[in-house]
Amino acid sequence: MSKNRLVIFDTTLRDGEQSPGASMTRDEKVRIAKMLEKMKVDVIEAGFAIASPGDFESIRAVAEAVKDSTICSLARAVEGDIERAAAAIKPANSGRIHTFIATSPIHMQYKLMMEPDQVLERAVKMVKMARNLCDDVEFSLEDGSRSEYEFQCRIIEAVINAGASTINIPDTVGYGEPLEYGAMFKRLIENVPNADKAIFSTHCHNDLGLAVANSLSAVMNGVRQVECTINGLGERAGNASLEEVVMAVKTRSDVFPVTTSIEPVHIVPTSRLVSSITGFPVQPNKAIVGANAFAHESGIHQDGVLKHRETYEIMSAETVGWAANKLVLGKHSGRAAVKARFEELGITFESQDALNEAFVGFKELADKKHEIFDEDLQALVSGVSAADTPIKYDCTELEATSKTGAKPQASLTLVIDGQAQTTAADGDGLVDAAYKAIEKIVNSGSELKLYLVSAVTEGTDSLGEVTVRLEKDNVIVNGSGTDTDIVVASVKAYLNALNLLEAGILKAHPQKEGV
Numbered sequence: 001m002s003k004n005r006l007v008i009f010d011t012t013l014r015d016g017e018q019s020p021g022a023s024m025t026r027d028e029k030v031r032i033a034k035m036l037e038k039m040k041v042d043v044i045e046a047g048f049a050i051a052s053p054g055d056f057e058s059i060r061a062v063a064e065a066v067k068d069s070t071i072c073s074l075a076r077a078v079e080g081d082i083e084r085a086a087a088a089i090k091p092a093n094s095g096r097i098h099t100f101i102a103t104s105p106i107h108m109q110y111k112l113m114m115e116p117d118q119v120l121e122r123a124v125k126m127v128k129m130a131r132n133l134c135d136d137v138e139f140s141l142e143d144g145s146r147s148e149y150e151f152q153c154r155i156i157e158a159v160i161n162a163g164a165s166t167i168n169i170p171d172t173v174g175y176g177e178p179l180e181y182g183a184m185f186k187r188l189i190e191n192v193p194n195a196d197k198a199i200f201s202t203h204c205h206n207d208l209g210l211a212v213a214n215s216l217s218a219v220m221n222g223v224r225q226v227e228c229t230i231n232g233l234g235e236r237a238g239n240a241s242l243e244e245v246v247m248a249v250k251t252r253s254d255v256f257p258v259t260t261s262i263e264p265v266h267i268v269p270t271s272r273l274v275s276s277i278t279g280f281p282v283q284p285n286k287a288i289v290g291a292n293a294f295a296h297e298s299g300i301h302q303d304g305v306l307k308h309r310e311t312y313e314i315m316s317a318e319t320v321g322w323a324a325n326k327l328v329l330g331k332h333s334g335r336a337a338v339k340a341r342f343e344e345l346g347i348t349f350e351s352q353d354a355l356n357e358a359f360v361g362f363k364e365l366a367d368k369k370h371e372i373f374d375e376d377l378q379a380l381v382s383g384v385s386a387a388d389t390p391i392k393y394d395c396t397e398l399e400a401t402s403k404t405g406a407k408p409q410a411s412l413t414l415v416i417d418g419q420a421q422t423t424a425a426d427g428d429g430l431v432d433a434a435y436k437a438i439e440k441i442v443n444s445g446s447e448l449k450l451y452l453v454s455a456v457t458e459g460t461d462s463l464g465e466v467t468v469r470l471e472k473d474n475v476i477v478n479g480s481g482t483d484t485d486i487v488v489a490s491v492k493a494y495l496n497a498l499n500l501l502e503a504g505i506l507k508a509h510p511q512k513e514g515v
């Protein structure tokens with residue numbers, strides 16, 4: 001590989017999923033992974049195989065579906081984790097095991113309760129074991145940016161000798177500062193005797209808002225892999241955002257001596273897909289993918305852009321995929337055209353039934369709404385409950401009424417395991433009334449953590465996309481629903497969340513459990 005090639009390692013499906021409430025089903029992960037592949041992401045970290053049977057299955061499904069990107073699973077430096085990771089990535093054309101152990105004094109003493117020598121010994125043993133199962137092994141020094149230089153040198157040299165070909169030094173707690181973090185890499189790359197046998201990698205968290213700056217500083221100092229996520233999703237304040245890193249090195253190629261394989265035109269559609277699946281909205285002023293990122297409000301700017309675009313625009317909206325939200329289909333479009341457009345958006349259907357369901361949804365929407373945009377298609381499939389979510393609760397009838405001076409009322413029929421039950425409730429609004437009616441029947445005991453409505457496109461005929469986050473017994477789930485009727489979308493989202501809770505997905509967290 002050329003010395004100037006920057007490897008883009010996307011961890012939306014692993015670290016991104018560690019954002020509380022951002023859990024994704026297997027089918028949703030496959031859909032995102034296919035978009036990442038289309039964007040030409042080099043490495044997709046598809047999950048943490050030991051975390052749960054669901055995570056394991058998701059990694060396998062991604063490994064089966066994606067052929068062009070390397071598929072990676074995270075594993076603590078523990079035998080069981082590494083075996084599970086190897087099994088999960090087995091179907092991949094190109095697979096990677098990413099194993100890690102904490103190396104900072106504070107983590108070793110209080111979390112691992114291990115001496116540095118024990119940590120080093122375990123790291124070497126586990127990298128060797130991983131190498132026996134997979135040719136491509138990455139090793140991460142967790143809390144690496146707060147680790148001592150001498151120990152960093154010792155452990156890096158030892159794991160490279162043991163077979164690791166990528167060395168990742170994460171800024172796990174988002175404490176790093178660009179000059180210091182960059183200098184750390186320079187010093188290590190210059191002084192670890194076998195540093196030339198590995199690619200150094202950065203993985204930054206955004207607790208101080210410095211994740212992208214730290215990642216870029218690392219690149220300036222010799223790092224050739226950046227770990228990042230779509231929309232900057234990730235644990236706590238998130239990870240470095242893929243779109244910002246990629247567009248920074250591309251737009252400022254005069255400063256950054258690297259190239260990536262990324263096709264940026266897929267950035268905006270992928271950002272939208274991730275946002276609609278996870279229920280994490282993108283702030284309007286977010287760089288690259290925010291709704292206002294290319295909007296010029298001030299008269300002076302507008303005038304300048306009209307006269308000569310480069311006066312105020314450093315990159316074009318089309319380059320990153322903003323033109324992709326063009327009008328594509330209408331009421332008279334046939335099944336083949338709809339299927340083809342879904343496929344262009346990275347959405348494939350596992351069965352004829354799934355395609356039929358999406359096509360029926362499309363026709364219903366086209367009857368209500370004249371113009372169908374790409375966002376509508378994406379919202380349509382994110383609203384269809386993923387095929388791998390068992391459906392316990394379904395709503396077959398809903399009536400919601402509001403009248404000036406009267407309390408809003410909702411009555412609905414729920415089918416639970418094949419048994420229909422009807423009830424009614426009033427509330428502080430139509431959605432509140434509908435949710436009270438659902439809870440009268442289900443009595444779920446869950447707590448509503450988030451209720452979010454957004455319009456998928458412009459205009460009052462837009463599809464409304466609703467996200468509902470519920471928590472019960474430490475399990476947090478996100479349900480989503482779409483419809484041109486907000487109350488219907490809200491009920492769909494609530495039932496989707498209840499069905500996910502029912503599936504009881506409980507996961508281990510990679511950094512919360514000691515080894």
Ligand code: KIV
Nearest residue numbers: 100140142143170172
């Ligand atoms: O932030 C971190 O340290 C991580 C490692 C597991 C790579 O996510």
Ligand code: ZN
Nearest residue numbers: 015172203235
């Ligand atoms: Zn992380």
